[in-house]
């Protein structure tokens with residue numbers, strides 16, 4: 050039987066607070082409704098947020114895997130939304146920069162549960178830290194979330210630059226979040242793609258925009274994923290289109306998979 054190889058989708062932004070965690074939480078549920086088995090990893094390893102978004106309080110987290118107390122499959126949490134999560138730990142500064150041993154351990158452990166999932170969705174931390182670069186350079190799809198604020202565009206560009214120049218990443222998929230007017234989405238993408246093309250020779254792929262919606266804050270406060278509360282609102286509709294758009298693009302899963310992840314990870318840790 051052909052082994053199952055999950056598609057690894059990393060979500061990142063450069064700047065913090067642009068909506069990554071809210072995006073992954075909700076798109077994980079969209080993928081599930083599209084019949085995909087999803088594992089969502091909170092890769093903001095020192096500051097856990099995904100568990101809060103889903104309203105769960107995990108007993109064990111990635112810290113217990115890294116210390117060898119638990120295996121990854123023991124800490125995977127099944128949520129009532131049909132999405133499984135790997136919780137991060139909170140307030141552990143050392144984990145904001147994983148050691149090589151830590152990275153290898155995570156990869157090996159992920160490989161153990163490879164067969165169970167169609168999609169590994171990774172919510173990264175803000176910035177261009179070693180952890181962020183590690184998870185992004187190993188993914189099949191790097192989804193960059195950006196807003197119209199110039200600081201967000203500048204930070205997204207800086208992240209793309211590092212991933213491209215230092216790790217040879219060529220493909221980036223862009224989502225514009227917090228859009229208040231239709232043209233804001235296109236215009237923001239245009240600005241980012243123009244600099245990426247001019248200075249890096251990289252063509253960015255626009256996968257869609259998401260509207261600004263006050264109710265997102267309410268959903269987070271209620272610790273319920275927005276899409277479960279408002280499945281027919283504009284944000285949810287657009288998110289569904291984005292999920293389909295992401296999956297539409299074929300990626301080479303034969304060459305990918307967790308083994309590939311391992312090779313790439315080790316290649317930039319000589």
Ligand SMILES: Nc1ncnc2c1ncn2[C@@H]1O[C@H](COP(=O)(O)OP(=O)(O)O)[C@@H](O)[C@H]1O
Pocket residue numbers: 062064065066067068069070071072175226227228259260261262263265266269
């Ligand atoms: N489309 C949106 N409309 C309104 N508020 C949003 C939207 N996306 C995110 N937010 C808000 O932005 C804040 C940061 O979101 P979060 O997902 O935690 O960002 P990040 O993970 O990038 O730091 C949250 O308070 C959330 O309510």
Ligand SMILES: [Mg+2]
Pocket residue numbers: 069070071093098173
């Ligand atoms: Mg976050």
